[in-house]
Amino acid sequence: MASEIANVLVATLSTDQNTRIAAELRINELFRTPGIVLRKYVQEHWSDSLPKFVGPLPPPDVKQRVRSLVFSGLSDTQRKIRTSSAFVLSFIAKADYPEDYPTLLSDLLSLLSSGNTSSIHGAMQVLSDFIRNELAEDQLLPVLRQLLPLLLTILAPQAGSEQHSPLTRARAVAIFRQCMTALDMVRKEHPDAVAEAVSTVLPQWLSTFHALLSTPPSADVTDPSNWDAISIRIQIFRTLDVIQQSFTMTPEVTEGFCNIIVQNLNDLMVPFRTYYILGGTNSDKGGLEPPTPVSADDPDINLSLMHLACPAMDFLGEVIRKSTKKTKVAADWTTANIGTVMTLALYWAQIPVEDEDIWEEDANAFVRDESEGVEAYTGRVASLDVVNDLLEHYPEQTMSWLWGATQNSVKTAQQLKVDGNPDWWRLLEACLCAINNEEIVEAVETSAERGTPCAFDGQALLTTVLPPILTEPGTPFLQGRAFVTASSYARLLPAPLMSQYLNASLEALESSASGIPLKVAALKAVRNFCSIPSDKPIAPLAPRVVAALAPFMSSVTEDSLVLVLEALSTVTQVDDGSWLTPDIATKIVQMLLSTYERNVNDPISLSITTDIFTFLAAAEAPGVYQAAVMATVPVLGPTIANNDGWVCCSALQILTAVFDGAKLGQLGDGVIAALGPALFTALGKVADPEAISEGCRLLTCLIRKDPAQFLAWTDPADGSTSLQRVGVFLQRLLSPDVEEAAGLATGDLLVTLFRKAGDAVGPMMGPLLEVVIKRLSVAKTATGSQSLIIPYAYLIQKDPTSVLDLLEKITLENGQNGLQVLLSSWCENAETFIGNWATRVSHAALTQLFMTQRPSLDQIRVKGDLIITAATSNVIVTRSRAKQTPHEYSQIPFKLKALKLIINVLQLNGESATLGGTNVDFDGASSNGDDDEWEDEGGGVAEAVLLSQALQFETDDQPGTGMEDEELANDPVMQIDLTKNTVSFLQECASRNVSNFSALVDQLSVEEMTVVRQAVTAGA
Template sequence: AAEIAQCLAATLSPDTNTRIAAELKISELSAHPEAGVALSQIVSSQDSDLALRQMSLLHRHSASIVLRKYVKERWSPFFSQFRGSAPPPEIKSQIRQAVFQGLSDPLRKIRSLSASCITSSPFKKHGLCAVTLSLIANCDWPEEYPDLLSSLIGLLSSQSTDSVHGAMQVFVEFVKADLTEDQLLPVLRQLLPVLLNVLGATDQHSPLTRSRTIAVFNQCIDALFMVKDSYPQAVKEATASVLPVWLDAFKVLLAIDPKQDVENTPNWDGLIVRAQVFKTLEVIHKSFPKVLAPYLPDFLNASLHHLNSLFPTFSQSYITSQLPVPMTSEDDTFDLVQLVIPLLDFVSSVARGGKAKQWFDSNTIAALTSEVMKWVQMTSDDEEEWATNANTFIAQDSDESAPYSTRAAGFELIAMLLERYPKSLGTTFQSLIQQIIAESQQARDAGNDSWWKSLEAVLAALGSLSEPILDFIEDEEVSGRPKPIDIPTLLTSVVPSLLGLSQFPFLQGRGFVFASQYAKLLPPQLVGQYLEAAVQVVEAPDAGIPVKISAIKSIYNFFDAAQGSEFVNIAPRIAQDIGPFLLVTTEDTLSLVLDTLSVVVETDKAKWVNANLASSLVGAILEVWTKFNKDPILLSILTDILASLAGSPSPGVYQTVVTQALPPLSQAIAPSNETWIASAAIELITSLVRGAPDSGLGDGFFSTLAPNLFQSLKTAEDRDIIQNGISCLTLVIRKDFDQLRTWTNPSTNETGLDSVLAVVAKQLQAEDESGGLVIGDLIIHLFRKAGEAVLPVLPGLLQAMVARMPNVSTATFAQSLIVPFAFLIHNGQRDTVLSLLETTNINGRNGLDILINAWCENMETFQGFWATRISTLALCSLYVSERPSLQNLVVKGDLIFKAETSNVIMTRSRTKKIPTEFTSIPFPVKALKLLLHDLQSGGEAAAMGLGDGGLSDVASDDGDDDWDDDERKHQGFKEEEFQFLSDMLGPRGVAFDNDEALDINDNDDEDLKADPISQIDLKEHLFTFFRECASRNTGNFSAVVDQLTADEILVVRRVVSGEQ
């Protein structure tokens, strides 16, 4: 112990060599079991020098603790960092005892010295002894440390505030990490009453210690929810007996005026208790909403009171910064927003759930909205940071990257109120806007420097809700009702006066953004005026960051909402203005500039772009890519811009873009260790191909690209290079197959077609199936474009594809191999293909057997509108062929249901014991099943009354209790929403397989969308197929139908009889 102490003292030396030597010596001594005892004794000794006791716990950095390091490296093989042999049990016992003793140390710096402050939350602070004991408990409890839990509960039950504080820090992590399902319920029965006693002992324990009891209780709720399905009755009894007691305690805590925690107090520790209450209430609401429901009105009233009561403090300490924010009693920071955010989240959650509808009447919504609008104002810290940091300013106003703040939480609550109670909120907002406009003017006249903040906040809130508000306004007007919120008056009478307030740049900028968010409501002449003003700000050299960024964002919004070519006259000027920003911006700012440039160059298909402008923009784009070629978001925008520029029909633009971009990008494809560069370069080249005119890629395009592209695909193992490279090749085949066909590699004399087939062969042989769906697209378009050129190699290619099928592990790769066969079968090559496969032998299996089994097993997972259609059409063709080899094939049928698996969740272990089994059925039967599934999944069976299966009345624990009567009738949707889905999905409206109409699975390219297959009325085709098969008894149709299920037979009969 003495030697360890000397070394620890030496680590305090200002001499570097002395410190390093001491640290090395400690590491050497740690190999001996006695070192752990010595360290733990120094930690727990109350006689040692405080600085030395602290230093014994620190190693190099505050996060590296000598004793903790010893436990991780020397305690047990349980730890991944373990090395050497573990200390004997008696040594471990001594260390555990000493560390446990440290939990009651009178010095908080020993109990609560920061180990690793990951966030500003005070609950990330754990005592050094608590950290070490948690590690030991994680390893030893309960087998080697059986008395830990009772000992910790003993500390909680003691009269010592130090002991309670130390034990609480262990429990914060203990419940979360170390309790199994079987241990949880017994532990909670002992623990929760003790925690509740500590929470209620306001005179004995500090607010921070009491807040930790709620944090532990919060973890208990999470843990109970996790085991709810395994122990439903026990959890139900536990929640019924435990939750009401705690909820009553929370009611008492929140009923106390929060002002007493912020006025005339040295710290705001009391607010931390309240913050933990609101966090826990939200967890309870999500986990056990039925228990919480009777308490919701009280907690919602308390929430509203807290917002009202604490706002003056928020205003003075944050909006105007007249008063400082105090540190906690543990010298940590606690911002008021750390209470308000969970409060707002809780209210949002309740509003969403619908269990307190009576509380959300017009009066409370008005009061709540009014309070929230106060809290979402900009703070002085916001002003200071946003004025100088463009990226932060953009991020706070973005749906995707906004940091979660009071403003974000407030806007989310307002959005939820608009969704659930639109009429009440609309009325509230209209009167609130008028009130804020009047009050802000009064404050301005009175000389209040912050007069503009409330007006900026309400405009920001309305702007964040522009889409639902516009929809709401449209719905009301269609119904003949007045506009619930008078946005047009704001746009014409209020916002224009804000655009010149350069001394208030945030309000000025908000005016631009707000106007652009509601561009649809602006008269055309006013849109032009707003846009011109925004462009002038972008061009102004003295405009500050907030207003310049806001102007660019408004330009983006105006162009994004534009119809046709209305801004074509100003587009060249804007592109010229924005281009230079590409070279001087980064991160969110660069992303905004690129997004804006992207929508600008898309205007009128870039007909207005000339060669000079294209050249300057391409140069900037390449420079941006060179700097940020690892950023996938920026890369996706760059490819869009390049495609738009390449697609410009203006004379000389395409040639300029290709001449400037293709050579350096093709060079970047050359194989190297920096695979992301090659992958990104291929994406950018693909965008050039995409923008190429219908006449082709132009002379020399493919000869510049091909050598490095094929070499990269030949050697690449990187998935992105493979996928992007194959996609690029596919697009080249679609756009200019002749250029690929006539190209010959000067180094190998290999033709372009041979090189493509080599790429396909490599993917068929590879174990990694990352080529996935893209290799199938390549083969399909090769078949479509190559014609007779591919005939000499077609048999070998098809045999190689079918040989790969038995070892396929992913559905996308299976589709890539199967759909080309479907294409050939549907396009007049059925008998040729079947004859080839009948004579193909793959490891003793017939090629046709392999294809048909793979097809039947994977067809229902096929993706893409065209692919699913060609598969269905080819399957019809196979059935009507009546080929004997198909009639005799046996494939996987329906799932076999077993009594022992009925109403049982099938875990992995159960599946191993009781494996899933299927019937075996003839191919013709399976073919009809699959074709019927196409009808049923498309909604036809539902229209016939066969699609429900009686599942709509299945009972649920908490499921639809949150839905109102209208929503419950329509499975969680309101009637008009459900009707929309019915119109989209039903057979009487949009074609049932029309993925494009739903904007899902829209991964077909333009060629496939224009293919006649995509235009076929597939529903009518299937009806005709079934009726003709029935009338001609094709393939012994009646006997095949008899082998279907009862429901399937009923569908066939209705289809054949003409019922629709």
């Protein structure tokens, strides 16, 4: 069809009249159909700047013909043709505006002012996309001066309500919102012009909004088959949110809109109950089915009360947050209306019958929609967010009101139940959901600890309000909410009462009569109960928890599986696993492995699974570690030997998790013999980079945990030793054929070998270090380079002479020797090394090298500072610009660069600079830039080191970067006070003029020289 369009378009330019007439008839026929074919043609053939372009390009005359035809479609009387034309014209604009289609904008504005309702609708559909994506900053303000008055004319009730449809008027508001967003984006560059535009335009629009919102909203939803009118109100609320967040509204205007929003939400309570709380399933009680939530004619325009509640609640939430800030916007209104806002929020937080139907059938949907940080933003979520805002900013008043509301909700629910009201439980459930809040829980716990009264009575909640609800029949959502709420306040429960609540949760899990909502809630409750610190009362019930979870492990998937695994993870950690037995541990492992096999491609469940394996292996109970190993290795050994890709990779992760839990020197008799053949088979053939990297981590773990057993193993198949097999693997890992990403854990493996195997590595040391250097010479990433540099740094700080002898003998194809390669890469990447241990080893090794008197070290030059040119000194060099404009760096002696790197510890005061009780003040030593300087690629040493040192004190689980573990924490290098050590180093160098120290200091920057001089004279 695309080729037919091209041929017909060409034929319209024919000199033969009959051919031209026939072609025009055909092209008009094609262009009046929904624009799927035309859309495909434009996407693939219009311009090579469009992402799906395949060619060939149409001739310019044909392009002009298409533009004219498509533009005329914007005024077609059929909405679907206007919509298709607008979509296609937006694609054309992306490629042609402004160079090849300079009249587009003026043409659209002409349509907008034509008075033709079809033309106006078509023009607005294009403008919606056009303003968002195509207008440059310098075009925006002139266009808005013409556009915004036209849009207001379309919206204004005195003319627009009769001339234009509600959907067209709603579209006008949506475009105005996009204009406000665009103005906010350019405000920093054009502050005066934007301020003028806003001050001129905004009052008129806000006045119109107020007038429109003042009409009764219930009138918009009286006809169940047509809710088009509500679309205007929804778009206004969404626009008010944008205006409030981006621009300033006066307190009077803000309070006026707060009042009108409250009135709108209050007036719509009856329709909300009719259409959403009762819905079509309760038609005998007056319920009705709401129309579809979006317009069939205009899919971007929303038509549901849920879409109205979200921006309305968002506006109130923003007012609440601003009311406690410096400006105190609407503070008086907020404090005076806490009860009103809370009443509305709880009412609109009730579970709609549609969600109830979905959740009763789909556990994953229920878990997903009820999770924190839920992506599906509903009226319920927005309303509960308002409650959270009030609790955060007005805790005492809000908690007091909520406690009263909780008590009243219980009484009201019971009366409604007696009256036969089918939704008697919903408001009480919303109230329990609102009080399941960390702010309230912390306040209640703090009051209990101090013995002071609290505005919210948590003890009464747990002893009088929740217990009757736990056994309320026929209300799974309310009953489940009681379970979850009780578990949130579990730290207040005495041991006997906690056992009762946990028993009730387990009974719900174990009962075949419990539906999805109740079982999901019970799972959450079990997870919460088991995760509290005072877990000893739970330990006796822990085996029962495992048994209750077992059936779910074999049936659930995705979000539900994550919830079950989280519950299993928390119970495994109860009382540090002292309740575990070998039999229970074996059953847990079998459940986990079975679940893993069914969900092998789920990385989230795998992450929790590996944590559980580590918890099991680290449990204090006798025999549990051995049971976990015996149940895991026989299953996963064949898996890693017979699979590649993600299956092998994930199995290796689980095995590593198990052995991570082992105590040092207690890997278990026969573990290497049982696993070794399968592991080295896998490492010899696996091609997936992630699997190779995971294999490297597993090797590292085994050597670290039990080096004696590992080194004693010999492969029964060919008699090769474990070290020989490791050497073969490393040769493969570091070969050019393997992706660099696969070798990021190499550094950890090498360092572990050097630390644990000692002299046994001697015979393979030379070839091994040579292949490391060769791989380092082609490394492309900083992390990959660090993985190969740190093992050398470790060896150098132990025995620099032997390592330097070896490096000087290594010659690469480009003529460089190994020492040149190592020092060049080291100096280039040292500022971004990650990991506390790695950065310390690097620092220690650099000081060793600086002190070493060796001619080869004095001859090597490395990358120095950025060479500042006229071009780079007058512009801020962004990262994107840096890719296009390569920087030039000076070449300086290695020892000068090493000195710069060494004194960075003092420049940034990475550790305490207190020496013997005397505080050493390194004036001028810190970076004197500001946040904007992070854009400068050539900002020098300070910025990169700041990032490095900010990272090095965090827990580090990145491969090849000096992972922290219990053993490395006790390494001698970790005990060094870097500041004192560096000051002593500088003082010794100065006193003996080591490596011509004084001459090197003269080549430092002013800041660096200041640091050195202060260090040298410290304590003198």
